[in-house]
Amino acid sequence: MGIVKQTMRLDKLLAHSGYGTRSEIKLLVKRGGVQVNGKKAKDSGQQVNPEQDEVLVDGEKVVYREFVYLMLHKPPGYVSATEDTRDPTVLDLIGGEYSHFDLFPVGRLDKDTEGLLLLTNDGKLAHELLSPKKHVPKTYFARVSGGPVGAEDAEAFREGVRLDDGYVTLPAQLNILEPGGAGTEARIELTIMEGKFHQVKRMFEAVDKKVVYLKRISMGSLSLDHTLALGAYRELTEEELTGLRPE
Structure with missing residues (x-):
């Protein structure tokens, strides 16, 4: 994954591909263990293009990836x-x-x-x-005590709640799976559009509830x-x- 168009130093490519430190790669080149396009590399600082040049280490083809x-x-x-x-x-x-x-x-x-x-x-x-500025949605599953969690809480979250430091949250979507109450925990899913410190916990504290278990299940289009x-x-x-x- 990731497209590499520019050239780079051979030792950087090999270090980034897990073949050791720069000094270790220098020794590897010195003993003739590295080939570039069928020829033994003589200088660990030579320029190579990861997309176009074939690099071998002890006969094994190096597959370079910029990002993981x-x-x-x-x-x-x-x-x-x-x-x-x-x-x-x-x-x-x-x-x-x-x-x-x-x-x-x-x-x-x-x-x-x-x-x-x-x-x-x-x-x-x-x-x-x-x-x-991107407002990437993040969805959490939580178990909440101090319930029941009801429509009033969903409406408060939809309008934005004031946290303990005075900050008013952006509108959030509360999906009540089980309202809880009478000694039982509520089970909810909450989607927020920002990521303030301890935000989910503080939002429930703002409506006199307590998060006892929290799990993030999605971020943007990515789901766990x-x-x-x-x-x-x-x-x-x-x-x-x-x-x-x-x-």
Whole structure:
């Protein structure tokens, strides 16, 4: 996925394809392990075109990809960051075969929140999905206590509720699956068009309810693959990726 038209240094291509550090690749070239278009490469800094030139490492064809897109079913207990000094991050769940891509999470889910999280190294697409101007819808499933959750709550969310810091949310769509009440939890789906800090939890606090379980099930056109176990991930299909891209 991703189209590469420009030339680039051979060592950059190989490093980005998982063949080691620049210094390791320099040694690889020096011992004659790299061929470009049938000839042994002599300089790890030579220019190559990933679309047009055939590069082999010890006889194996190098397949270069500029961008990678992973759908992760985030489990609780992991923070949506590339590094953290206290808690494990979502990148700790990703296998080493993707380590050279410098992946990052697109947006964030709270540490205790589960569900759909997109990981990529495509900064342009991430910006399109996260830009406040784009109003990309995000849908969550939640269990809520303090119910019942009813039509008044749906109307309040549709009009926008005032959060604890005074911010009034954009209109949101509340779908009540089970209203709850009398000691039972409500089950709802909520679609919001923005991504303020702890927004879903704070919206329910604004109507005197409490979110006790939260799971993101979709973001834009991308829906969580329910065959993915908690902590599992897979690459997006071409169809899924096309649906995410701006028209």
